Amino acid sequence: MNRRAILKGLAMAGLLPSATPATIRVANAADVPARPFDDTTVREMARELASKPFTAPDERLPGPLSDLGYDQYRTIRYDAQRALWRDRNLPFQMQPFHRGFLFKQKVDLFEVAEGQASPIAYDPAAFTLSEVGGKPTGDLGFAGFRLTHPMNRADHFDEVAAFVGASYFRAVGKGHIYGLSARGLAIATAEPSGEEFPVFRAFWLQRPQEGGTSAVVHALLDSRSTTGAFRFTIRPGEETVFDVECRLYPRAEMGTVGIAPLTSMFLLSPLDRLGIDDYRTAVHDSDGLMLSTGRGEAIWRPLANPRELQVSVFADANPRAFGLMQRRRAFNDYNDLEARYERRPGAWVEPIGDWGEGAVHLVEIPTREEIHDNIAAFWRPKAPLRPGQEYSYVYRLHWASAAAFAAGGRPAPAQFQEARQGGKPQPQGTRLFVLEAAGGRLAALAGGAQPAAEVSASAGKIENVVVQRNPETGGWRLSFELVPGNEKLVELWARLKDDEGPLSETWLFRWTP
Numbered sequence: 001m002n003r004r005a006i007l008k009g010l011a012m013a014g015l016l017p018s019a020t021p022a023t024i025r026v027a028n029a030a031d032v033p034a035r036p037f038d039d040t041t042v043r044e045m046a047r048e049l050a051s052k053p054f055t056a057p058d059e060r061l062p063g064p065l066s067d068l069g070y071d072q073y074r075t076i077r078y079d080a081q082r083a084l085w086r087d088r089n090l091p092f093q094m095q096p097f098h099r100g101f102l103f104k105q106k107v108d109l110f111e112v113a114e115g116q117a118s119p120i121a122y123d124p125a126a127f128t129l130s131e132v133g134g135k136p137t138g139d140l141g142f143a144g145f146r147l148t149h150p151m152n153r154a155d156h157f158d159e160v161a162a163f164v165g166a167s168y169f170r171a172v173g174k175g176h177i178y179g180l181s182a183r184g185l186a187i188a189t190a191e192p193s194g195e196e197f198p199v200f201r202a203f204w205l206q207r208p209q210e211g212g213t214s215a216v217v218h219a220l221l222d223s224r225s226t227t228g229a230f231r232f233t234i235r236p237g238e239e240t241v242f243d244v245e246c247r248l249y250p251r252a253e254m255g256t257v258g259i260a261p262l263t264s265m266f267l268l269s270p271l272d273r274l275g276i277d278d279y280r281t282a283v284h285d286s287d288g289l290m291l292s293t294g295r296g297e298a299i300w301r302p303l304a305n306p307r308e309l310q311v312s313v314f315a316d317a318n319p320r321a322f323g324l325m326q327r328r329r330a331f332n333d334y335n336d337l338e339a340r341y342e343r344r345p346g347a348w349v350e351p352i353g354d355w356g357e358g359a360v361h362l363v364e365i366p367t368r369e370e371i372h373d374n375i376a377a378f379w380r381p382k383a384p385l386r387p388g389q390e391y392s393y394v395y396r397l398h399w400a401s402a403a404a405f406a407a408g409g410r411p412a413p414a415q416f417q418e419a420r421q422g423g424k425p426q427p428q429g430t431r432l433f434v435l436e437a438a439g440g441r442l443a444a445l446a447g448g449a450q451p452a453a454e455v456s457a458s459a460g461k462i463e464n465v466v467v468q469r470n471p472e473t474g475g476w477r478l479s480f481e482l483v484p485g486n487e488k489l490v491e492l493w494a495r496l497k498d499d500e501g502p503l504s505e506t507w508l509f510r511w512t513p
Contacts, residue, residue, distance in 0.1 A: 009413025
């Protein structure tokens with residue numbers, strides 16, 4: 001899951017389509033007339049495509065483009081003066097990505113206006129191709145697109161979202177830089193059989209309203225196991241919000257599907273940096289999985305860079321929200337002048353309607369470098385998705401700096417903003433954990449009030465639990481010792497409470513030697 005190497009580890013061969021229906025594939029976009037389009041068009045395409053056998057893609061490109069390296073590919077730029085809608089003075093503009101490097105499959109782009117979909121013609125003159133062999137002949141098409149909008153300054157169109165590579169996309173809110181990614185769908189992630197990577201084969205971009213605040217994008221998804229129709233309503237702002245409508249049409253039974261998947265990177269933090277020699281305090285795009293369960297419990301699970309692949313499963317019914325968040329927001333939390341991890345957004349998924357029984361899955365993959373995306377989180381339905389059926393999932397995807405959820409009918413609880421661990425000499429192997437909580441009802445406790453702590457472990461022993469006010473943060477510090485003995489895996493659980501109930505979210509962590 002190496003998105004930083006431009007999805008180098010996707011192993012796309014054999015998983016993507018080569019032939020598309022005549023209603024989608026465009027031999028020469030300039031010669032194809034506009035066709036009627038409404039909110040049902042892509043659904044009908046996906047339903048029809050699901051009834052046909054899957055075929056792998058033809059990713060052939062002219063010689064120089066077929067062998068591009070990363071640095072060469074970066075030299076290809078689209079002329080911003082030719083961006084879609086630039087000449088109409090509309091609030092959004094679109095710039096396509098050229099095919100090449102690891103983005104070899106052709107993705108068709110259409111503009112939708114007044115109920116008609118018109119193909120967007122490929123023109124090599126719109127790209128800077130002189131350093132990669134000059135302008136090719138023929139209609140090579142596109143690899144995806146970026147969407148821009150004047151988000152940070154009224155006189156400048158900032159990139160707010162990009163769709164490129166398989167079904168990957170990402171976005172930013174005001175003041176953010178790109179970090180973690182989302183995907184249209186995940187299939188068999190971390191399964192022994194190997195992961196299947198669906199791809200967005202075509203996009204339809206609705207012409208924005210003059211003075212409008214949102215952009216609408218439709219997408220057709222395809223893979224060996226399923227097809228899908230997506231509708232994204234994108235609203236940039238302090239937090240950028242995607243309203244996502246997803247409909248799936250399985251070709252085969254899918255028991256390992258991942259709905260609303262998120263993909264991120266975690267290398268080290270003060271809680272998990274053993275064996276990594278790095279001057280920085282932390283290196284990650286996300287530092288924890290945040291859950292708001294259907295039962296009303298708020299959960300925070302700090303991420304880890306494990307020594308072996310590990311999968312954590314959080315069973316639930318009708319979840320309220322889940323996401324991968326970046327809580328540490330100060331430069332000194334990272335001390336990296338180039339990566340600026342403190343400016344990367346978190347992303348959380350808010351299901352709309354009932355999703356039934358299932359589980360949030362968290363996948364953590366060992367890595368020694370920050371170029372690899374080694375974290376995934378998604379919702380997996382309890383019952384498998386079966387061929388011949390339509391499955392609908394609607395959710396709101398927030399790209400934001402922070403989030404807090406009400407729990408059990410009460411206001412949002414205190415959050416664990418920091419966690420550290422270190423060794424103690426006696427008994428041998430003892431680990432000291434120090435957690436910092438702030439916010440919620442903790443902030444309103446009277447001067448003499450003292451929260452109670454609940455701490456437990458699945459194995460080993462918990463000793464020396466201490467709760468004390470932290471005047472430097474305005475919150476409370478919870479510390480405890482774990483004596484693991486010979487245990488190789490311990491699940492830790494902690495929270496603060498008073499007579500009225502929980503004061504903090506539930507803190508979970510999987511400790512391994």
